[in-house]
Amino acid sequence: MYRGTQTVGTCVENPTINAEDTEVEREMTDDVFDHTYREKIGPKPPAKIVWRNVILMSLLHLSAVYGILLIPLAKPATLVWACLCFTMSALGVTAGAHRLWSHRSYKAKVPLRIFLAVANTMAFQNDIYEWARDHRAHHKYSETDADPHNAMRGFFFAHIGWLLMRKHPDVIEKGKKLDLSDLHADKVVMFQRRHYKKLILCMCFIVPTVIPWYFWGESLYIAIYVPCLLRYALVLNATWLVNSAAHMFGNRPYDKNINPRENKFVAIGAIGEGFHNYHHTFPYDYTSSEFGIKYNFTTCFIDLMCYLGLASDCKRVSKDTIKARQLRTGDGSHRSG
Incomplete structure (x- = not known):
């Protein structure tokens, strides 16, 4: 079983991996691309728009x-609060739903899992269980009919269109066959799922609005539109750009045979999630990037949690493995940092 070598208070790479072993044995494999999947022959099912969405x-x-337009009218404390809410929401997605629960790239103790679940609820991007299920399907059936946000259907579909229409039947069929036993066994995940509607009302809308209004007298009007609705929309679009822009724009230094790209601008906006060619090549790496903390606030956060003793067992790809892979399948654009 592949586990990252860990020392107290830090997360480091495992130096024992064979340089040619890019699909190492791991705790879960449902985020590894399934080369045996074949799309059904014949016409595609018609798109069914969900008008409510x-x-x-x-x-x-x-x-x-x-x-x-209201930003110039907001109090400085409100703008700081909006940035804090953005960061917390984003971490709930990146460090939580993505790297912890979708890929199991590190382990988190209960207090950290609770914090990440609360932060994820503030982000309001479906509950952790559903997010992780769809993301595992995205990796296992990347850019096929079974991929929830298949980028082969265009930028708009990959960005937001997939949420505005019914899922392709293959997404539903294949999603049901994924092993989600780890999510079922996680009490924090299942608690959030059971109480999700009440929790999102509180964390995504009430808390971001009430705090600036109550504590420093911000206009309720501005509190609703800036730290609540604007912040929410920004977090959504930062996440969606990983599905759209990072699948279309950028280089492919690790695997030129797949569409996901390295996109520095997406990485900055999504606090570390734009190194997408690397991530699809090595989905089990807790940093989602070869370069650690560079443009990667999420990795900084996880490293801090390791230092505080709240996270451990961070999985990392060795430099030899990375080099071997970029020489074998990369597009020649690899840089050392």
């Missing part, structure tokens, strides 16, 4: 645009 997303983005 279209209306809600349109209203949210119109509200976010209006929120931008």
Whole structure:
């Protein structure tokens, strides 16, 4: 079983991996691409638009645009609070739903898992169980009909369109066959799933709005539009850019045979999640990048949690493995840092 070598207070790479072994034995394999999957022959099923989602997303983005206009009127403390809410929401997705629960790339103690679940609820991107299930399907069936946000269907679909229409039947069929026993066994994940509607009302909408209004007298109007709705829309789009832009724009230094790319701008906006060619090549690496903390706030956060004793067993790819892979399948654009 592949486990990252760990020392007290830090997460380091495992130096024992064979340089040619890029699909090492791990605790879970449902995030490894399935080369045996074949799309069904014949016409594609017609797209079925979910008009409720279209209306809600349109209203949210119109509200976010209006929120931008209100930024000059907001108190400095409110803008700082909005940034804190953005960061917390993003960590709930990146360090939580993505690296911890989707890929099991590190282990987290109960207090950290609770914090990440709360932060994930503030992000309101479906509950952890559903997010992790869809993300594992995205890796296992990347850019096929069974991929929830298949980038082969275009930028708009990969970015937001997949949320505005019914899932392709293959997404539902293959998603049901994934091994999600680890998520079922996680009491924090299942608690969030059971109480999700009440929790998102509190964490995504009430808390970001009430705190600036109550504690430093911000206008309730501005509190609703800036730290609540604008912040929410920004976190959504930062995450969606990983599905869209990072699958279309950038280089492929690790595997030129797949579409995911290295996109520094997405990495900055999504606090470390834009090194996507690397991530799809080595999905079990807790840093999601060859370069550790560079442009990668999420890795900084996980390293801090390791230092505090709240995280451990961080899985990392050895330099030899990375070099061997980029020489064998990369597009020649690899740089040392």
